[in-house]
Amino acid sequence: MFLRLSSLCLSALLICCVLAPGTSFASSPARATLESTVTRVLDILKSPDYRDTAKRDAERNKIEAEIRNIFDYEEFSARTVGANWPSFTADQKNRFTEAFAQLLRATYLEKIDGYNGERIAYTGELASTKGDKVEVQTAVTLKDGKTVPVAYRMLEKQGRWVVYDVIIEGVSLVKNYRSQFQDLLTKGTPDQLIERVRSKADEVRAKAAQ
Template sequence: MSFTLCTSRLLAVTTLLASLLVALPPMPVQAAGLPAEEPTAVIRQTVDGILEQLRTLPDAQSRRDRISALVRGQFSFELMAQGAMGPYWHQASAQQRSTFVALFTELLEATYMGRITAYTNEQVRYGQQQVRQNRALVETYIQSGNTEIPIFYKLLPHQDRWQVYDVVIEEVSLVRTYRSSYTDILRRRGIPGLLQEMEQKLEQLRAETPPAVEERA
């Protein structure tokens, strides 16, 4: 069979396959191994759940407990802690890492809850969702009067579901903010010094009752 004849047949087969593919209905695009639930659905469930608890539960401690359970169920605090510690994570011992994750979880949770509770009576608009490879970004906007406050959530798949690994509030990343602060302390005082300062900060927070929460009791 001549080269020209083979080429002609190959082109004919290619053309036929192309026409068949065009005729088929479009299939939903989803990267292999990604959770079936949409990232926006995960964030909507979490944010709406938090705001619902803030609006309906009269007891401040009950609100904090319920919100904490919601946040810890959807946030990957270990990944966030690694990002906040940066290269120093690999220098820390297993015990230091465990202690850091526990302290960081409580601190970040308090920071996030403090910000979100300020918008209890506002409306939330869910914007675009972007999924690239195994990363997702979900845009939300708090509508406060004539102003929209952007709060973006970055997610990764973990154990067949999407989990938050960073929150960007008004273009400020929580993880990067902590990393910048911690890097300075780590350079001056090392890992033990950072853990000590985190403990002191938490003791201060525990001694205080967030005004935004108590006002709605």
Template sequence: MKRLALLFISALLFAGSAAAAVTPPQQLVQSTSNQVLERLKAESEAIKAKPNMLYGMVDEIVLPHFDFERIAKWVLGKYRRKASKQQQADFTKEFRMLLVRTYATALNEYTDQAIDYLPLREGEASGDVVVRTEIQQPGAFPIPINYNLYLKGDAWKVYDVSIDGVSLVANYRTTFSREIRQKGLDALIKRLTKKNDEVR
């Protein structure tokens, strides 16, 4: 669970405000992490007094850089084909809020780990890249975290994140598939909605 939290923390540090021109993915990752950390430092006292501020921060800064339609489609996998348009929309909405809650919780536990950015491999010209980073752990091996991005229009969008080789999409797909098989998609959406309503 701690490693999953680190995944969400680093994903949060990745995000930044959209630029007028297309910002190269590697540059986007590096430049915006400092922006987010500076904001956290500047608002640390206010966040301590009102932790729910983190939900708004995540929703405003992080999530616009994720393609939730694509992520939700892959997470549902084969069950999406049988889902109605309304079920698909409801699931995407609640899954998005689930990540808001998870990111905010992880951010509240952030302890200023250093982030190393590894050289970008070929792929940018094709419109699909993997940006590789490592989260330094005192007295332990660094944790590799990779971001899969593709060029959507004039902006790079995240469609998956992996930590130690474990995909965010694959992780949720496995968990949700089991629940859908046992209880159905509507039951999953209802459970997510109930949890999300606690912080809306």
């Protein structure tokens, strides 16, 4: 479970964006941000440069920058560690955020070449009372015809909309990691957790490079 959910949610950003049949609601700023990110990622994936092995790393760096721009790693980190976050020192928070970001990016890059024309339909949105948080609801259609509900929870931060959680088939990415991290913190220290996450990121990166 350590990587399963993150693999699917990050891969979901690679799929083709189409409106679900019969939908007519206007695009919110949050959804527009998500759509524009996916469009730019797809443009890179479809570019001849991406298929050029000599330019592949540079193109992947462009995709990584797009994901980094929409995924708020600091928010993800604070929410996944949960109640233990205040006990982390400022240095530990910084190191954990970087290690967790490396894990998510490594997982994403490992899965990126698996894009196979999957589609995503936007099925609805839920907004908080204050309007500062939005859940963009989608349905991913896989090549075998299976439909997987994926919802992106977004918040407005410093004038832009960012993703802080992904819900896949009713399971929260944040809660999934929180459960694992709490177990590790019960048995160990923040520094040990950071090293565990960093080690997992290195493992995934090495596998992708094979």
